[in-house]
Amino acid sequence: xxxxxxxxxxxxxxxxxxxxxxxxxxxxxxxxxxxxxxxxxxxxxxxxxxxxxxxxxxxxxxxxxxxxxxxxxxxxxxxxxxxxxxxxxxxxxxxxxxxxxxxxxxxxxxxxxxxxxxxxxxxxxxxxxxxxxxxxxxxxxxxxxxxxxxxxxxxxxxxxxxxxxxxxxxxxxxxxxxxxxxxxxxxxxxxxxxxxxxxxxxxxxxxxxxxxxxxxxxxxxxxxxxxxxxxxxxxxxxxxxxxxxxxxxxxxxxxxxxxxxxxxxxxxxxxxxxxxxxxxxxxxxxxxxxxxxxxxxxxxxxxxxxxxxxxxxxxxxxxxxxxxxxxxxxxxxxxxxxxxxxxxxxxxxxxxxxxxxxxxx
Amino acid sequence: xxxxxxxxxxxxxxxxxxxxxxxxxxxxxxxxxxxxxxxxxxxxxxxxxxxxxxxxxxxxxxxxxxxxxxxxxxxxxxxxxxxxxxxxxxxxxxxxxxxxxxxxxxxxxxxxxxxxxxxxxxxxxxxxxxxxxxxxxxxxxxxxxxxxxxxxxxxxxxxxxxxxxxxxxxxxxxxxxxxxxxxxxxxxxxxxxxxxxxxxxxxxxxxxxxxxxxxxxxxxxxxxxxxxxxxxxxxxxxxxxxxxxxxxxxxxxxxxxxxxxxxxxxxxxxxxxxxxxxxxxxxxxxxxxx
Numbered sequence: 001x002x003x004x005x006x007x008x009x010x011x012x013x014x015x016x017x018x019x020x021x022x023x024x025x026x027x028x029x030x031x032x033x034x035x036x037x038x039x040x041x042x043x044x045x046x047x048x049x050x051x052x053x054x055x056x057x058x059x060x061x062x063x064x065x066x067x068x069x070x071x072x073x074x075x076x077x078x079x080x081x082x083x084x085x086x087x088x089x090x091x092x093x094x095x096x097x098x099x100x101x102x103x104x105x106x107x108x109x110x111x112x113x114x115x116x117x118x119x120x121x122x123x124x125x126x127x128x129x130x131x132x133x134x135x136x137x138x139x140x141x142x143x144x145x146x147x148x149x150x151x152x153x154x155x156x157x158x159x160x161x162x163x164x165x166x167x168x169x170x171x172x173x174x175x176x177x178x179x180x181x182x183x184x185x186x187x188x189x190x191x192x193x194x195x196x197x198x199x200x201x202x203x204x205x206x207x208x209x210x211x212x213x214x215x216x217x218x219x220x221x222x223x224x225x226x227x228x229x230x231x232x233x234x235x236x237x238x239x240x241x242x243x244x245x246x247x248x249x250x251x252x253x254x255x256x257x258x259x260x261x262x263x264x265x266x267x268x269x270x271x272x273x274x275x276x277x278x279x280x281x282x283x284x285x286x287x288x289x290x291x292x293x294x295x296x297x298x299x300x301x302x303x304x305x306x307x308x309x310x311x312x313x314x315x316x317x318x319x320x321x322x323x324x325x326x327x328x329x330x331x332x333x334x335x336x337x338x339x340x341x342x343x344x345x346x347x348x349x350x351x352x353x354x355x356x357x358x359x360x361x
Numbered sequence: 362x363x364x365x366x367x368x369x370x371x372x373x374x375x376x377x378x379x380x381x382x383x384x385x386x387x388x389x390x391x392x393x394x395x396x397x398x399x400x401x402x403x404x405x406x407x408x409x410x411x412x413x414x415x416x417x418x419x420x421x422x423x424x425x426x427x428x429x430x431x432x433x434x435x436x437x438x439x440x441x442x443x444x445x446x447x448x449x450x451x452x453x454x455x456x457x458x459x460x461x462x463x464x465x466x467x468x469x470x471x472x473x474x475x476x477x478x479x480x481x482x483x484x485x486x487x488x489x490x491x492x493x494x495x496x497x498x499x500x501x502x503x504x505x506x507x508x509x510x511x512x513x514x515x516x517x518x519x520x521x522x523x524x525x526x527x528x529x530x531x532x533x534x535x536x537x538x539x540x541x542x543x544x545x546x547x548x549x550x551x552x553x554x555x556x557x558x559x560x561x562x563x564x565x566x567x568x569x570x571x572x573x574x575x576x577x578x579x580x581x582x583x584x585x586x587x588x589x590x591x592x593x594x595x596x597x598x599x600x601x602x603x604x605x606x607x608x609x610x611x612x613x614x615x616x617x618x619x620x621x622x623x624x625x626x627x628x629x630x631x632x633x634x635x636x637x638x639x640x641x642x643x644x645x646x647x648x649x650x651x
Contacts, residue, residue: 050547072546085544089562098558102549146548 001064003028003186004049004154009058011044018044020210021058026154026188031180033189035197036207037233042190045207046156049188050079062153073102078147079156082163084139086131092118092142093127099150117149120179137168148183157189161196173199194234198222206230222282224357231280231359236315238281238326241361244273252353255279259322264297267358281356283329288316288341289348296350302326304345316341318349378622385410385615393609410612414620420600424620427597431579434518438526438575439568441519446530446567447560450537457535464527472521476588479517483507483589513589518579525578526571533567534560569632577625597621 002025011019019041026032034042047053049060051072060067067075078099087095096114105113118124121141131139140160147155160176161169177200180187191197197204198218205215206229214226225231231239240263245256253269254262255277265279287296302318305325311332318326326349330340341347386406388396396405414420449460467475482489485506494504507513537560545555583598597617604614 052543052547072543073549073551077547079544079547081540081544083538083540085538085540087541087545087559098545098550099548102554150549 001061002026003030003063004188005059005061005064006045006049007059007061009045009048009055009060011041011048011053012056017210019048019055022207022210022212023058024205024212024215026186028186029184031177031187031189031200031202033191033197033201033204034207035191035194035204035233037192040207041210042192042207043158046079046158046188046190049154050077050156051075076153077156078150078152078154079158080140080143080147080160082159084131084143084163086139086142086146088131090130091127092123092129092131092134095131095142096127096146096149099146103150105150113149117145120148120183121145122175136164137172140164140172144179148185151183152185154186154188157187159191160189162191162193169196176200198234206233208233225280225359228278228280228359228361231278231357236283236327236329238279238283238286240279240281240324241276244271244275244277246273247271253277253358255358257324260300260320260324261322264353265356265358266354269358269360271360276361278359278361279356280359281351283315283327284313284331285351285355286326286328287350288318288328288330289350290341290345291348297353298351298355300326300349302347302349304341304343304347306343307341314340316347318347320349381615381618384611385619387612389610389612393611395611410610410616413613414616420617423595423600424597424624427580428624430515430518430596431576433515434522434579435526435572435576437515437519438522439572442523442526442530442571443564446527446534449527449531450534461528461531464524464531467524473584473588475521476517476585479513479520479589480508483513483516508589509591510589511591511594514586514594517585517589518582521585522575522579525574529570529574530564530567533564533570537563565635569635573629573632577629580625581621 004024004026006022006024006026009019009022010017022041022045024032034045036042044053048055049067051067051070051074054068062076087098090098093114096117097110100110100113114127115124118127121144123138123141123145126134126138126142131142134142140163143160144155144157157176161172164172173196176187189197189200198221201218203215203217204221206213206221208229214221214230216224216226221230222234225234225237228239231237240255240257240260242255242257242263245254245262247253247270248264251268252264252266253271254264257263257279263279269277271277300320302320305317305319307317308315313329313331316328316330318328320326328349384395386408387398388405388407388409390396398405445464449457449464452460481487484490485508490507493507497504541559541563542555545559550558581598581601583596583602586594586596586599587602598621601614601617601621604610604617
């Protein structure tokens with residue numbers, strides 16, 4: 001049995017089902033992320049683990065024990081709030097000491113534990129400061145140190161980096177990974193930021209409309225999205241939908257995509273001809289060339305409709321003859337040359353049969 | 362500060378105060394009021410009235426009793442207003458305005474009428490006195506009068522000043538961030554600990570503001586002891602009123618007023634100082650942690 005078992009948990013608010021029969025098992029020492037757009041139920045689920053909200057159905061077990069009867073203050077679970085929620089009338093030390101005092105830690109042991117917690121979050125020497133004297137990143141560290149000082153079984157993090165600027169966010173992501181490795185505490189992380197989820201997590205549960213759409217490792221979530229929603233939500237993705245035209249012999253399917261034509265895809269799906277399917281194709285898997293390509297499996301011609309120069313890469317949007325827009329990405333690895341193509345250039349698109357991922361619908 | 366604010370302060374505070382200070386150094390007139398300032402080439406300026414205040418212990422006693430009554434009023438108001446203000450602050454938004462309106466509703470009727478109403482409520486034939494004395498008789502105790510007593514004065518003082526405590530407390534509590542209480546609970550604090558460690562320390566500015574708004578007017582009040590008090594319930598406000606209107610000893614009345622003003626200013630200053638210290642200034646940590 002997993003450390004934290006979420007079994008068939010449902011939560012309704014009036015007619016709205018915020019969390020719909022969700023079952024997740026989170027292992028000890030795992031960095032687990034609940035990822036989804038706002039309103040998908042991820043924060044409601046987190047609040048139910050913390051005890052601020054109770055499920056209408058299902059159970060939440062920690063170490064095999066049902067948490068239903070325990071109020072938040074009696075759960076071995078700590079939360080890092082999005083707003084940090086530092087106590088403004090206490091110093092950093094006072095904030096970190098608070099959970100120790102609540103746990104009736106002997107007063108003689110408290111200073112050493114505070115020092116250790118502040119060292120964990122790299123805030124030595126900040127103990128006497130007040131929250132209003134700290135930067136956003138420092139406040140974030142205090143909130144994490146305060147939550148970790150009593151060594152909870154599970155640490156819940158509710159979009160903890162959302163209020164930080166991009167550069168600091170990246171820095172804090174690396175620190176969170178290291179911190180989690182160091183303390184070995186199970187992290188349950190809530191975010192709507194897919195790059196953050198991919199960067200931090202051991203496993204991700206992608207949530208939509210109260211349900212878990214896919215629960216997998218980051219590389220599998222990105223490479224093998226199980227639903228249209230996951231493919232669309234995680235990163236950029238071209239989605240080609242249409243009925244199955246034919247099934248090839250060596251584990252391929254040909255999809256008849258309206259306005260584009262037949263697209264071949266490698267899959268072990270046994271979908272019979274006529275049934276609808278979708279191909280998810282990442283922009284970086286597409287080859288763009290000026291001249292007609294060799295014998296690639298999938299092959300289309302089009303013109304550059306617009307492009308987005310992002311520095312390291314350029315995103316091209318190609319309009320095919322039938323009017324389908326395909327997004328392709330080219331790394332600007334050649335120094336000096338900013339772009340390979342201009343708007344209006346005729347280009348040739350191709351990708352291998354195993355470049356995309358087939359989704360049954 | 363300049364322009365209209367300065368003019369206001371000059372007109373309504375500085376000049377009247379100055380007149381009072383001058384009056385306190387003069388002699389009472391033969392038929393009340395003030396003796397002539399210049400008579401037979403002699404200027405009438407002396408410390409007689411101050412000497413009287415500081416030598417006759419009865420005035421200091423009354424003054425201390427007034428401070429005591431004002432202090433009790435403040436504490437009872439705080440005890441009653443805190444739960445009420447917290448309740449209003451926690452109510453759904455659509456009820457808050459109505460509840461606040463109910464708090465200030467008494468201001469719509471005349472102050473004296475409200476004080477006289479207590480004469481009826483506390484009167485010997487009213488339900489309250491009957492039930493209290495009925496209960497006392499049960500235990501073989503002599504009946505006690507509720508009206509014309511320190512009890513009546515204190516009850517009415519608390520009643521009249523309660524809104525002045527509720528409003529600043531509400532204004533403070535209403536701004537509290539629920540996330541802080543959630544965090545405290547998450548970190549292991551039960552309801553009692555959440556109140557004493559988070560809500561109460563953060564509400565101190567509201568407590569000090571309310572305490573100042575109750576304590577200072579309660580210190581100088583004279584109508585309530587006049588109407589509801591017994592013979593021994595005269596407060597400093599009554600003595601001042603008596604000096605000006607009945608004895609017509611204006612210099613001594615001025616001395617008493619000045620002592621009252623200085624005491625009120627000193628206490629207000631103290632409250633403001635403590636309040637500032639607790640607004641998250643770096644020196645307030647010791648108190649919050651204690």
